[in-house]
Amino acid sequence: MKYYIILLFLTVSLTSFAQKVEKDGKTYEVKKEKVFLDGKDVTETLNLEEKDAILKQVATILGKIKMQEKVQKASEKLEKDKKKAEKARKKYEKLKKKGKLSPEDESKWLEKLEKFTKRLEKAKRKL
Secondary structure, three states: OHHHHHHHHHHHHHHHOOEEEEEOOEEEEEEOOEEEEOOEEOOOOOOHHHHHHHHHHHHHHHHHHHHHHHHHHHHHHHHHHHHHHHHHHHHHHHHHHHOOOOHHHHHHHHHHHHHHHHHHHHHHHHO
16 A cells, blocks of 8 residues: 555656656756756757657656556556455355355356456456
């Protein structure tokens, strides 16, 4: 849970402010295709190669942020699936212990548990 909060804070802070890129010892800020150096717009003064290099660095940073968000969503889904599977397993065990499962019901419960197990494995592979 602590990691989710840190990741969320990092994501919000990086996406809400301008992207900072360091190139040739200078720190540039990029806001919507405009490049700033020390608060001044230097988009027009940069040559095309420098501008493209800076924008590519920003694109890679944004790509990493998006991947982190996808990983976070996948891990949250994995946690939900784990909880559902554990609840279903406990309920199955409880009903089985009380002797309230017919052979038909037991096969249905085993199929449910198998589906949850497959879903968990699939989510783990995605991570």
